[in-house]
Amino acid sequence: KEKIEITKEQQALMKIILDAYNRHQIPQDVAKKLLQDQYSAEENFLLLTEMATSQVQVLVEFTKNIPGFLSLDHEDQIALLKGSAVEAMFLRSAQVFSRKMPKGHTEVLEARIRKSGISEEFMTPMFNFYKSIGELHMVQEEQALLTAITILTPDRPHVKDQHAVERLQESMLDVLRKLCALQHPQEPQYFARLLGRLTELRTLNHYHTEMLTSWRMNDHKFTPLLCEIWDVQ
Numbered sequence: 001k002e003k004i005e006i007t008k009e010q011q012a013l014m015k016i017i018l019d020a021y022n023r024h025q026i027p028q029d030v031a032k033k034l035l036q037d038q039y040s041a042e043e044n045f046l047l048l049t050e051m052a053t054s055q056v057q058v059l060v061e062f063t064k065n066i067p068g069f070l071s072l073d074h075e076d077q078i079a080l081l082k083g084s085a086v087e088a089m090f091l092r093s094a095q096v097f098s099r100k101m102p103k104g105h106t107e108v109l110e111a112r113i114r115k116s117g118i119s120e121e122f123m124t125p126m127f128n129f130y131k132s133i134g135e136l137h138m139v140q141e142e143q144a145l146l147t148a149i150t151i152l153t154p155d156r157p158h159v160k161d162q163h164a165v166e167r168l169q170e171s172m173l174d175v176l177r178k179l180c181a182l183q184h185p186q187e188p189q190y191f192a193r194l195l196g197r198l199t200e201l202r203t204l205n206h207y208h209t210e211m212l213t214s215w216r217m218n219d220h221k222f223t224p225l226l227c228e229i230w231d232v233q
């Protein structure tokens with residue numbers, strides 16, 4: 001049985017990623033608004049748009065704190081952010097959502113999301129994803145590392161120096177692999193299950209693109225930041 005140990009520099013890396021992940025949270029007043037009294041579908045949609053805009057801002061701040069990210073080619077930094085924005089947002093949303101929400105909040109939030117003009121065909125895979133994330137009971141370090149790994153996916157469109165991104169991602173994957181082995185010794189497959197969620201995430205990208213088209217049809221407005229990062233309008 002090989003002795004798994006996390007090196008000093010890997011511990012430093014994990015601490016930086018975890019601090020960044022926890023430091024940048026969306027303002028709770030925005031999330032709280034979602035829990036207030038009954039809204040119309042349009043108002044719900046506006047709230048989700050406001051939340052998503054905050055989420056993107058939070059993700060950009062988190063990404064800037066990933067060691068090595070700011071040393072990447074600047075155009076590649078943009079390509080990684082744009083390429084991972086939806087996946088990172090859904091991963092983070094699922095993680096926040098599946099964390100112990102006060103009793104009844106999850107149901108209220110679910111109702112808000114359901115009644116926001118998002119079509120049923122997108123709701124099912126989305127809720128399946130967030131349930132599958134909830135079942136993993138990830139610790140914060142795992143959540144932060146998995147989000148960083150999603151952002152550092154080398155094969156996003158327009159990334160020029162994929163090897164530079166691969167090197168950063170591999171160092172995160174190595175820490176995550178060791179952490180999973182230490183945190184879940186009885187579940188040797190746990191690390192593989194986490195990575196399997198990233199595959200599921202990619203399918204949500206496709207649904208999200210479809211949704212954007214249908215929302216635009218019904219004249220739903222997005223904020224300039226979302227239009228920029230989602231390539232709409």
Ligand SMILES: O=C1N(Cc2ccc(-c3nnn[nH]3)cc2)c2ccc(Br)cc2C12CCN(S(=O)(=O)c1cccs1)CC2
Nearest residue numbers: 026031045048049051052090093094096097109126129130
């Ligand atoms: O809004 C969502 N929520 C609720 C949510 C998200 C984040 C926090 C939160 N609190 N603190 N930090 N984060 C709370 C509730 C949620 C929960 C699980 C999954 Br899977 C996904 C989602 C979305 C993500 C964005 N989309 S979206 O399609 O991109 C869209 C944009 C504009 C209008 S619709 C909708 C679903």
